[in-house]
Amino acid sequence: MDAFTTHTGTAAPLRRSNVDTDQIIPAEYLKRITRTGFEDGLFVAWRKNEPDFVLNQPQYASASILVAGPDFGTGSSREHANWALLDGGFRVVISSRFADIFRNNSTKAGLLTVVLPEADVEALWAAVEADPALPVTVDLQTEQVTYGSTSVPFVIDPYTRWRLLEGLDDVGLTERHLDDITAFESRRPAWKPASLPALPTR
Amino acid sequence: MGQTLAQKVYEEHVVRRTEGEPDLLYIDLHLVHEVTSPQAFDGLRAAGRTVRRPDLTMATEDHNVPTLDILSPIADPVSRAQVDALRRNAAEFGIRLAPMGDRDQGIVHVIGPQLGLTQPGMTIVCGDSHTSTHGAFGALAFGIGTSEVEHVLATQTLPQYPAKQMSVTVDGELPPGVSAKDVILAVIAEIGTGGGQGHVIEYRGSAIEALSMEARMTICNMSIEAGARAGLIAPDQTTFDYLAGRPHAPQGADWDAAVAHWSTLRTDDDAVFDREVRIDAASLTPYVTWGTNPGQGLPIGASVPDPATIADDSDRAAAESALEYMGLTAGTPLREISVDTVFLGSCTNGRIEDLRVAAALLKGKHVDADTRMLVVPGSVAVKLQAEAEGLDQVFTEAGAEWRGAGCSMCLGMNPDQLKPGERSASTSNRNFQGRQGKGGRTHLVSPAVAAATALTGKLTAPADLETLLAPTHAAPIGV
Ligand code: SF4
Numbered sequence: 001m002d003a004f005t006t007h008t009g010t011a012a013p014l015r016r017s018n019v020d021t022d023q024i025i026p027a028e029y030l031k032r033i034t035r036t037g038f039e040d041g042l043f044v045a046w047r048k049n050e051p052d053f054v055l056n057q058p059q060y061a062s063a064s065i066l067v068a069g070p071d072f073g074t075g076s077s078r079e080h081a082n083w084a085l086l087d088g089g090f091r092v093v094i095s096s097r098f099a100d101i102f103r104n105n106s107t108k109a110g111l112l113t114v115v116l117p118e119a120d121v122e123a124l125w126a127a128v129e130a131d132p133a134l135p136v137t138v139d140l141q142t143e144q145v146t147y148g149s150t151s152v153p154f155v156i157d158p159y160t161r162w163r164l165l166e167g168l169d170d171v172g173l174t175e176r177h178l179d180d181i182t183a184f185e186s187r188r189p190a191w192k193p194a195s196l197p198a199l200p201t202r
Numbered sequence: 203m204g205q206t207l208a209q210k211v212y213e214e215h216v217v218r219r220t221e222g223e224p225d226l227l228y229i230d231l232h233l234v235h236e237v238t239s240p241q242a243f244d245g246l247r248a249a250g251r252t253v254r255r256p257d258l259t260m261a262t263e264d265h266n267v268p269t270l271d272i273l274s275p276i277a278d279p280v281s282r283a284q285v286d287a288l289r290r291n292a293a294e295f296g297i298r299l300a301p302m303g304d305r306d307q308g309i310v311h312v313i314g315p316q317l318g319l320t321q322p323g324m325t326i327v328c329g330d331s332h333t334s335t336h337g338a339f340g341a342l343a344f345g346i347g348t349s350e351v352e353h354v355l356a357t358q359t360l361p362q363y364p365a366k367q368m369s370v371t372v373d374g375e376l377p378p379g380v381s382a383k384d385v386i387l388a389v390i391a392e393i394g395t396g397g398g399q400g401h402v403i404e405y406r407g408s409a410i411e412a413l414s415m416e417a418r419m420t421i422c423n424m425s426i427e428a429g430a431r432a433g434l435i436a437p438d439q440t441t442f443d444y445l446a447g448r449p450h451a452p453q454g455a456d457w458d459a460a461v462a463h464w465s466t467l468r469t470d471d472d473a474v475f476d477r478e479v480r481i482d483a484a485s486l487t488p489y490v491t492w493g494t495n496p497g498q499g500l501p502i503g504a505s506v507p508d509p510a511t512i513a514d515d516s517d518r519a520a521a522e523s524a525l526e527y528m529g530l531t532a533g534t535p536l537r538e539i540s541v542d543t544v545f546l547g548s549c550t551n552g553r554i555e556d557l558r559v560a561a562a563l564l565k566g567k568h569v570d571a572d573t574r575m576l577v578v579p580g581s582v583a584v585k586l587q588a589e590a591e592g593l594d595q596v597f598t599e600a601g602a603e604w605r606g607a608g609c610s611m612c613l614g615m616n617p618d619q620l621k622p623g624e625r626s627a628s629t630s631n632r633n634f635q636g637r638q639g640k641g642g643r644t645h646l647v648s649p650a651v652a653a654a655t656a657l658t659g660k661l662t663a664p665a666d667l668e669t670l671l672a673p674t675h676a677a678p679i680g681v
Contacts, residue, residue: 016523017516018395018495022634027613031266031280033240033287045636069516071396074429074495075634076613077331078238079347097396100431101331101345108349157363159223170349171249174357177218177226181254181359184217184228189463191456192230193319195260195298199449200306201316201583 001110003167006139007091009064010132011147012054013125019068020075021102025084038084059132067124068095073102082109092138094145096121107160108170114138114145120152140165204470206367207436208402211342211467215325217359224361230324230341232354233310234261234297236288237615238329242352243291253295255358260319261292262300264309265615269578269605272302281615295355308581308607311335311549315419316583318448322437322464327354332549332631334425337434338418339441340467342402344432365431366476368401369469372409374483379664381559382417383551383629383648385409385481386424387489391499393479398430401477404469405435409483415444416555423550424631427496436468488663490536491633491646493524498633500536502651502663508532527635528643529623536661541645543626544575544656545638546602548612551629551649552580554587560653561593563664564600567671570659575602575652576618578610602656614639627655 029041046053054060066085072095073081082105085093093111096118106113116124127147128134136147140161145152163170174181205213218226232255239261246252253259266281276282285302292299300306306313311332314320322340327333329351336343346360354360370389390397403425410418418435425433442461445451452460491499492506498521500507509521509532525532530539546552546560557579569575577597579585585607588594594604611618612630620626620642629652633644645661654662658670 015519017520020495020632020634022613022632022637026636026640027265027615030237030615031284033244033284035241035244045640071399071429074395075331075426075632077329077345077347079241079329079349082347097399099396099429100399101347101426105347105349108347170361171245171251171353171356174226174353174359174361178357180218180226181228181357185358188228189459191452191460192324193321193450193452194257195231195319195450196257198298198306199317201449 001108001167001169004091004110004112004140004164006137006141007064008135008137009091010062010134011065011067011124011128011136012060012063013128014054014066014068015125017069018071018074021073021078021081022075024073024081025078030078030080035083036087038080039087042084042088062089064089065092065094065136065138066090067121067128068093070095070097070118072098074099077101079105079109082106082111086111094121094124107164110164112138112140112164114154116145116152116154123150204473206469206473206475207340207404207467208342208365208367208432208434211323211325212364214323224363226359227325227362229327229354229358229360230258231314231319231326232259233314233326233328233333234259234351235264235310235328235330236284237265238348239291239351240284240287241348242355243295245352246355251356253297253355256296258358259297259355260314261288261297262307262310262313263288263302265609265613267302267606267608268616269608269610269618272606305582308583309549309552309609311423312552312580312584315339315415316581318445318451321445321451321460322441323467327360331426332423334431334433335419335423335549337422337425337432338415340434340437340464342432342434345426365402366400368398368403368430368477368479369475370403370405370479370481371407372405372481372483373407374409376409376483376486379650380486380488381648381650382413382420384486384489386421387491387496387499387646388486389479389481390424390428390497391489392481393428395427395495395497396429398425398428401430403428403430403433405433410435411438414555415440416553419553420550424496427631437464488648488651490651490661492528492530492536493521494527494633494635495520496631496633496646498524499646502536502661504536506530506532506534506536537666539645539661540625540659541573541627541655541661542624543620544573544652545578545611545626545628545630546575546649546652547578547580547610548630549580550631552578552584554584556629556649557584557588557593560649561596563650563653563667564602564657565596567600567657569601569656573656573659575656576605576611577602578605579607581607611638613637627652627661
């Protein structure tokens with residue numbers, strides 16, 4: 001995973017709530033077995049059917065920060081949604097509320113999710129609608145979103161912040177504790193089920 | 203202070219706890235399917251890692267599988283490549299796989315319980331948000347992304363933080379024709395699609411205790427639609443009876459030890475929930491959704507809402523765009539909405555009891571001439587059971603299509619899709635735009651409402667059938 005320290009780019013205002021992962025990337029685009037190349041599915045229904053959809057507007061075409069309405073990323077657990085956003089050039093999504101699994105997946109994929117109060121999201125929408133070229137900086141070190149003369153603090157749990165700043169891979173971190181895992185396994189009750197050997201349905 | 207059921211299960215699985223870090227949680231069962239796993243296996247290979255516990259891992263093919271002609275290779279080359287990748291990965295890493303054509307194949311959340319692999323007090327994960335289904339057994343079960351799939355494959359653990367605790371208490375008796383699906387649609391309409399965010403929901407109360415295991419699975423399944431990652435129900439005699447004798451259920455002395463432990467898995471009287479919701483079962487009626495998120499649901503007797511009456515800005519905008527997408531006009535009674543397709547199936551309502559309820563309503567009658575009905579059992583075992591009971595006959599004689607097992611039209615990754623503008627009544631769990639096919643319009647319903655709707659071609663409650671389908675010759679003649 002790439003480290004995330006600070007990012008400056010332009011922002012696209014996605015004035016929609018409840019953007020589910022089927023909208024971010026529909027199922028038919030999930031058949032690829034690689035980890036990249038999902039940009040073609042990103043918001044594809046809206047991109048194709050709505051000429052004035054925000055990402056169809058040239059002034060937002062190169063945005064790298066998505067500012068969305070509440071309940072972003074609901075629905076399926078597909079990490080493809082996070083990959084599609086990254087493949088589509090986004091490094092940050094800002095919303096007043098994210099679905100849990102989406103947020104969790106983001107921290108693994110290196111996409112930063114920033115929770116801001118709804119009023120701050122509204123203000124940011126207004127600012128980037130007034131000036132689509134306005135540079136927006138999301139600084140994970142200082143935990144601030146800055147644009148124009150405005151700075152808004154955000155909160156992220158310190159462990160996730162540290163992992164993102166260092167670009168650390170969770171599996172590697174957990175492997176430092178293999179002894180604890182082995183010890184736990186030796187205490188598990190014998191009657192806990194196992195899938196092997198296979199005992200098929202009769 | 204006492205603990206909730208979810209807290210008890212969580213605490214029993216903490217491998218390591220250190221200040222300032224997430225807990226490391228042990229995972230008892232990892233279910234795998236073809237869509238969310240290929241990149242995880244690639245990650246293992248790239249790092250030279252193995253699967254730590256193949257014996258606690260089980261894979262199946264479900265999302266891409268066709269429901270017709272299932273013994274031939276998949277016609278769509280991209281779907282086939284994904285299924286082939288799972289087969290190669292399962293073989294390479296020594297994981298048990300139930301492939302198409304196997305007796306144990308089916309939707310991942312149907313086969314776990316059916317094999318007895320899903321048991322009380324377990325931690326269960328899968329790269330699929332509806333893993334919450336397994337919570338019906340008193341397990342802590344939740345969906346994960348592909349990076350986490352890789353993490354569990356490699357270490358059999360996950361870094362986690364404890365969730366907040368929410369209770370949904372449903373007391374009283376459900377009226378006839380009202381089912382578990384209606385309960386959960388009502389809960390989601392009440393708390394919203396973000397209402398459970400950050401929480402685990404425990405469903406409790408006399409109406410929940412009275413439900414069968416399959417009905418409990420329907421409720422826990424849709425916890426994710428309420429924004430919660432997991433939902434669960436305390437195990438009881440109903441749970442133990444369901445499990446006894448299943449292939450992977452404990453036996454003999456092991457069974458006794460397991461039941462003794464499972465019986466301790468209840469929320470303590472002095473446990474505190476962060477949020478509590480109460481629902482009166484007797485007040486519920488069949489529920490249907492009118493919009494494009496599962497929180498946009500109403501009793502079937504209601505009408506399509508007028509967005510102008512919605513106070514919250516973003517809710518109003520969402521309702522406006524939902525009505526436009528759904529092709530609906532405010533004020534239209536829901537019962538007047540005609541559907542083209544009825545889909546009975548999915549991990550929400552593709553189990554044997556769901557098929558029985560629908561078959562009982564369809565028996566001896568015929569599906570409306572302008573409506574097609576697809577019946578897709580949740581697993582091969584469900585299919586075989588239904589055929590043994592003659593339900594397939596009932597469905598086909600009524601003019602419905604009897605298909606092979608899989609996810610099918612729940613998300614249309616296989617050929618079972620709505621065409622643009624087509625409208626469905628679906629027993630699945632998501633009415634998102636395009637979910638069942640590009641431009642398709644979905645109304646979420648219970649199996650009973652699905653069957654009644656298939657008979658009339660319009661959204662219909664089972665209780666409506668008596669008047670709607672009354673034989674015309676019963677009218678008084680010659681007065
Ligand atoms: S039936 Fe639908 S919701 Fe369930 S696992 Fe399959 S695609 Fe997902």
